[in-house]
Amino acid sequence: MTVTAPTSAPPDRVKPSRALLSVSDKTGLIELGRALADAGVEILSTGGSAQALRDAGLAVRDVAEVTGFPEMMDGRVKTLHPMIHGGLLALRDNPDHAQAMRDHGIDGIDLLIVNLYPFEATVAKGADYATAVENIDIGGPAMIRAGAKNHGFVTVITDPATYPDLIAELRGNDGATSLAFRKRMAQAAFAHTAAYDTAVSNWMATATGQSAPPQRSFAGRLAQTLRYGENPHQAAAFYTDGSNRPGVATARQWQGKELSYNNINDTDAAFELVAEFDPAQGPAVAIIKHANPCGVARGDSALEAYRRAYDCDRTSAFGGIVALNTTLDGATAEEIAKIFTEVVIAPDADEDARRVFAAKKNLRLLTTGGLPDAGAAGLAFRQVAGGFLVQGRDNGHVGPADLQLVSARKPSDAELADMLFAWTVAKHVKSNAIVYARDLATVGIGAGQMSRVDSTRIGRRKSEDMAEVLGLREPLTVGAAVASDAFFPFADGIEALAEAGARAVIQPGGSMRDAEVIAAADRLGLAMVFTGQRHFRH
Structure with missing residues (x-):
């Protein structure tokens, strides 16, 4: 025809x-x-x-x-x-x-x-x-x-x-x-x-059980056109996928100017991270800068959690995104308002918090009505030249029963709790990722380095810098637990952690040199567990 x-x-x-x-x-x-x-x-x-x-x-x-x-x-x-x-x-x-x-x-x-x-x-x-x-x-x-x-x-x-x-x-x-x-x-x-x-x-x-069907498409509905993308010369728009998963796409914006491309990306990263922590087990706060956490902590109150997260890296927190897993209250809002913050996102915010932020015209306050399910299945995709990659969401989780003790020394209960906390944070840090944690708060984060040893050293250096700011006699990496998003290929990474004063390590395991790495941990007196699960984030 x-x-x-x-x-x-x-x-x-x-x-x-x-x-x-x-x-x-x-x-x-x-x-x-x-x-x-x-x-x-x-x-x-x-x-x-x-x-x-x-x-x-x-x-x-x-x-x-x-x-x-x-x-x-x-x-x-x-x-x-x-x-x-x-x-x-x-x-x-x-x-x-x-x-x-x-x-x-x-x-x-x-x-x-x-x-x-x-x-x-x-x-x-x-x-x-x-x-x-x-x-x-x-x-x-x-x-x-x-x-x-x-x-x-x-x-x-x-x-x-x-x-x-x-x-x-x-x-x-x-x-x-x-x-x-x-x-x-x-x-x-x-x-x-x-x-x-x-x-x-x-x-x-x-x-029908097809994880990779012969053809795959995605669709979205325009939520807003954006002033520009990652940079001013890039046009951009924000589309929603209709899933109604709580987050930046479904949030109510109470105040502040329109969200930018980078605001949306970073706010999503912050909220997805903090959603890993069950509010029934206490408040948690995550502070994000350029899609990486610069401080994450739990606390008896949202205010305590924020202060502890802020003390991980006060320099990077300036101009960052703050996410809470519980209702934002007035006292916490007053503390957040002491420095310039781009966006605050939480399931809810009380009247006192909204009144505090009303004086901060450039701060965006978002409430979502709930937390996204960190364990939910779903798809993630990324464009490459000539196509796009599709994978399941990284909803992996490990608990105490999933861990394999590989060192001679067994971690204490406190060390084990810090290990699992650091492991949860490391899942949301760009690879290569190293997270130091003490008392359910990050105390040093090394992100996105080509060498895992470099990430280890960066996390240590940030903790040393904060020790000076806080007037501490020694950095909080001393006695900390450390999570690595992937295995240590050589013993030098373990040695660098020991030099920073770390006492416990959680990592996936699976390296050809696991025996060498375990031997180094035993020689240095570190407790170490394997998860059998990796969290690369590129």
């Missing part, structure tokens, strides 16, 4: 005389129906949409009357008919199309208002396989694609949020829509069906 382009350009203005409305989301439907009726537009509709319009006193013609067929097969077949698709797809200025319409009694459909079965919401409620399949819309996407393809003559609306735009367009153009508007709505329509198909295909991949 040879497809030829139309010989003439579509008109700029098209005044719709006939509309088809078939929506699962009835938001704004009646107001739109009234506006169309006032403009003299005939309304076709189906099922619940038709009933809702009639209940509001509007004249509606059933699609079944147009097609000559009743809705059948539990509603699976109602709009899949030439009388509908011919009315959507016909090129009004093409003589052959016009003759076909006359020959078969097909009237044009100039305006299509459709949104689709709530597939994602159905799946989110835990629907079984059969129910999920039954909520895959077929007729809706077919009509949307037909109308969007023929946007030279047909206006397609798929989002109730756009109804006011349509009404304003009609009123501003004497009941017509402009070609520019129809093009913009067509793009949104194709994006809508693409996102819908993405949700269905990704759900089905999971439901």
